[in-house]
Amino acid sequence: MRFDLVDLQLFVAVAETRSITNGAQRVHLALASASARIKGLEAALGVSLLRRGRRGVELTAAGETLLDHARVVLHNVETMRGDLAAFARGVKATVRFLANTSGLSEYLPKTLAAFLAEHPHISIDVEEHESGEIARAIAAGAADLGLAAEHALPDNIERIAFSEDRLVLVATRHDELANRRQVEFREVVERDFVGLITSSALHTHIAGHAARLGTRLRFRARLNNFDAIGQMVAAGIGVAVMPEIAARRCARSMKINVIRIRDPWANRRLAICARSFKTLPRPAKLLVEHLRKVAQ
Template identity: 70%
Template sequence: MRFDLVDLRLFVAVADARSITGGAARAHLALASASARIKGLEEAFAVALFKRGRRGVELTAAGESLLDHARLIMHNVDAMQGELARFAAGLRANVQLLANTVGLAEHLPKALAAFLRDNPDINVDVEERESTDIAASIATGSAELGFAAEHALPDTIERFVFGEDRLMLVASRRGPFAGRRQLDFVEAAGHDFVGLTQATALQVHISKHAARLGLRLHVRARLRDFDAICQMVAAGVGIAVVPEAAARRCARTMPIAVLTLRDAFANRKLVICARSFKALPRPAKLLVDHLRKAAV
């Protein structure tokens, strides 16, 4: 079976463009050369990868399978080149980590700080994403490592539990929920909310659950910091849904009540995930090993 990275890059380009002509242009190849390479790929695998039509091409089932593998291979090649280039330039290795809002704000900072202290030649780029987006990026190979809520992950993604974090409702001790210890989220309908900014992954998660219940949240203020949100709640501006770790911490110094949400969306296991832990580059494996030890 003979093919090279040029063939795979061309295949991905043709699949994205849904046209051999368009793919050839994206790959900077002559049309005749591109057609010959696609034909060679199909002969090498002994399967048809595309269905040809008047308006272009569509992937066959075999083509869809190859596209998944090709994207992963190209991602790994690009990561390898970038990592080695940084070493050649005397720079540090880099690990990309996608994390949901709770992980980024409450769970990762301490663990990452210890890892970076012990590994001065490795940098970690953390990007905030919603858990479903993290799952999609890991599954397609466009990201190598994630910190997400387990319920959003398909079975094909490897993971280990880093910790558990419930979402809680916080309210002023002098507010309408004074004396309550738990409630269903629907009971909060009609009350003013203090929330995270709309682009925040956790706020998207909360808003989607509200929409499924037919609720529209009236948010009086949006902030990016859980402590600031709890301060607003303590002042009577509204109620809020925040991670339990943040709620308990703030309740020690602020006049707020912490209520358990009985809804299933509030119960979350937070996991470290990857398409394959064994296939990760060495710097990412070192981070994974560190996070395993730091897991609760």
């Protein structure tokens, strides 16, 4: 079984464009050469990868499997090229890391700072995404590691438990809810809210649960961090949903109370996730070990 990176690049291009002609153009190959390479792939693997029709091509089940693996291989090759080129310039290897809002704002800054101080030749690119998006990106090989709500991870994603990440409601101490120990989300969806900016993963998560109750949350203010949200809540502008770790921290210096949300979706665990921990590049493996040591 012999095929090269050009074959994989061509196959991904054909699969994404659903056309051998357009796929060949994308990777700058002549149509005849592209057709021969696809046939060579099928012969080498002993399976049909494409169903050819008048309007283009469709992937067979084997083709879908190859597409999944090809994307991972090409991502790893690009990562290798980038990391080696960085070393050639005297720069650093890079770990691509995706995290949800609470992970990024509450758990990772100090943890990643300690890791980077110990490993001066490694850098980390961190992006914020909703947990479901993180799962899809990890499965597709678009990132090395993720920190996401465990319930959003499918069975084919490996994970290591990291910490509890309960979501709670916060209200000013003068609010009628302030003395409640817990509340159902449906009891408060008609209230004024203070929340994160709309591009945040947590905003998307909370707004989605409000939509399932047939409601669109009414925001008096949207801000970019939990401390600013806490100050708005303390001033009586509205209630807010935030991670319990952030809410407890804010409550120590602000006149707000923390009320548990009874709904099951508010009880979350964060997990470190990867497509396969064994096949990660060494810098990513070092980061996993660091995160495992600090897991709560």
